[in-house]
Amino acid sequence: MSKFVSLLKKELREMLTAQTIGMLVFLLLMMYMMGGMMNKSAEEASEESSRITICDLDKTGFTESVLAFLEHPTADMQNDVNEFELQSDDYDAELERVGVKSFVIIPEGFTDSITGGEQAELIYVSRMTSLSMMSNMNVGSQTAVQLINGAVKSAIYSQKVTNGAMTDKEAALLEAPVNVTEKTIVSGKTGEISQLILYSSLYSRALFMPLVVYIMVLLGSQTMINAVSAEKIDKTLETLLSAPVSRLHIIAAKMLAAAAVALLNAAVYMVGMNNLTMNVTGELSGDYTGVIKELGLEFGFRTYLLVGIQMLLTMLIALSISMILGAFAKNIKSSQTLLLPLMFVTIIPFMAAMFIDITSLPGAIKYLLYAIPFTHTFIASDCVLFGNMELYAGGLIYQVIFLVICMTIAVKIFTSDKIFTATEGNSRFSRKKKKQQEE
Numbered sequence: 318m319s320k321f322v323s324l325l326k327k328e329l330r331e332m333l334t335a336q337t338i339g340m341l342v343f344l345l346l347m348m349y350m351m352g353g354m355m356n357k358s359a360e361e362a363s364e365e366s367s368r369i370t371i372c373d374l375d376k377t378g379f380t381e382s383v384l385a386f387l388e389h390p391t392a393d394m395q396n397d398v399n400e401f402e403l404q405s406d407d408y409d410a411e412l413e414r415v416g417v418k419s420f421v422i423i424p425e426g427f428t429d430s431i432t433g434g435e436q437a438e439l440i441y442v443s444r445m446t447s448l449s450m451m452s453n454m455n456v457g458s459q460t461a462v463q464l465i466n467g468a469v470k471s472a473i474y475s476q477k478v479t480n481g482a483m484t485d486k487e488a489a490l491l492e493a494p495v496n497v498t499e500k501t502i503v504s505g506k507t508g509e510i511s512q513l514i515l516y517s518s519l520y521s522r523a524l525f526m527p528l529v530v531y532i533m534v535l536l537g538s539q540t541m542i543n544a545v546s547a548e549k550i551d552k553t554l555e556t557l558l559s560a561p562v563s564r565l566h567i568i569a570a571k572m573l574a575a576a577a578v579a580l581l582n583a584a585v586y587m588v589g590m591n592n593l594t595m596n597v598t599g600e601l602s603g604d605y606t607g608v609i610k611e612l613g614l615e616f617g618f619r620t621y622l623l624v625g626i627q628m629l630l631t632m633l634i635a636l637s638i639s640m641i642l643g644a645f646a647k648n649i650k651s652s653q654t655l656l657l658p659l660m661f662v663t664i665i666p667f668m669a670a671m672f673i674d675i676t677s678l679p680g681a682i683k684y685l686l687y688a689i690p691f692t693h694t695f696i697a698s699d700c701v702l703f704g705n706m707e708l709y710a711g712g713l714i715y716q717v718i719f720l721v722i723c724m725t726i727a728v729k730i731f732t733s734d735k736i737f738t739a740t741e742g743n744s745r746f747s748r749k750k751k752k753q754q755e756e
Contacts, residue, residue: 418444427439450672537578630690
């Protein structure tokens with residue numbers, strides 16, 4: 318039994334290294350930060366759903382009673398109803414003036430339609446600023462549309478019960494007394510389409526762009542760090558670097574080979590996933606192709622080109638960092654441990670871009686995510702489609718600077734003897750500690 322305990326302790330010492338514990342702590346902190354961002358977004362969505370911004374152009378006793386109902390639909394439910402005056406037909410300017418993401422308009426003749434036994438019209442206006450999931454799931458003032466529909470149904474039902482039996486036409490009207498015309502604004506352009514339908518039509522592309530970037534970084538980084546660390550450990554790198562070949566050519570060849578393999582894997586994965594989801598979203602997208610094109614949300618050549626440039630820079634940054642990390646590996650196990658920080662700082666912006674609009678986050682968290690170069694590639698499609706080209710250009714410049722720094726470090730390591738002497742445990746602190754233990 319004592320031998321088993323000794324073996325167990327030995328294995329635990331080898332597996333629970335300082336690097337492993339550090340990575341676990343880092344992972345916990347990153348997950349805590351992600352949980353905080355998601356929680357804050359959920360709270361904002363919940364608050365937004367109870368904040369109703371409405372314009373009453375009909376101004377009758379009936380619409381006044383509807384507005385009163387919106388404030389207190391039930392005994393334990395209270396909404397923040399903000400009534401405003403519409404100053405123009407430019408809905409984009411009105412959203413900006415009022416400072417909201419959406420509002421509801423009760424047009425003139427609303428009451429007359431209800432009392433005349435006709436379907437009443439209601440206008441719902443919203444602005445779409447991102448392809449992230451949570452920014453399109455809970456849009457403010459949607460609650461108002463549902464409650465107004467419920468209030469009108471209740472009023473019609475009460476009136477018909479008082480007057481006696483309902484006709485077939487009245488019963489049909491009771492099913493849908495209000496027709497909602499939804500208008501979605503994208504970069505100043507207005508389309509007569511629901512924001513949720515628009516997001517559903519673009520969902521597959523919104524999902525694929527960040528996913529492909531993440532797969533490219535993951536596969537490319539693993540390929541590079543394994544190649545460098547394995548050659549260093551097997552002493553084949555020493556032979557290769559001593560050959561009459563430029564070391565810059567060796568670095569370039571390794572990066573291009575790793576990038577090619579990562580691109581191939583990403584392409585196969587993208588095609589496979591696209592075929593799996595096309596049956597779900599393809600028909601829906603086809604029905605609204607004209608509106609999508611009119612709003613500028615079509616994934617055309619320009620979009621793919623601009624996003625592709627940032628994808629290339631991201632791939633090169635990840636490969637250069639992996640090459641540096643691979644130079645410090647002392648065995649295959651340590652090479653995987655060294656890769657963990659890169660994976661963590663990749664998955665954080667990946668998850669954030671999938672679920673929330675990063676540009677709407679509080680300053681400190683937003684700029685912390687912007688400091689990660691991969692973030693700018695994950696949000697590149699949003700920047701291009703929604704006209705935020707200043708952020709795109711800033712991210713592109715930042716990535717170029719980051720790549721130059723990483724490549725400079727990688728070239729410095731590979732063109733000197735540090736490639737043979739550098740290891741993760743070869744720092745001055747580690748050597749001093751080792752010397753003390755020997756004494």
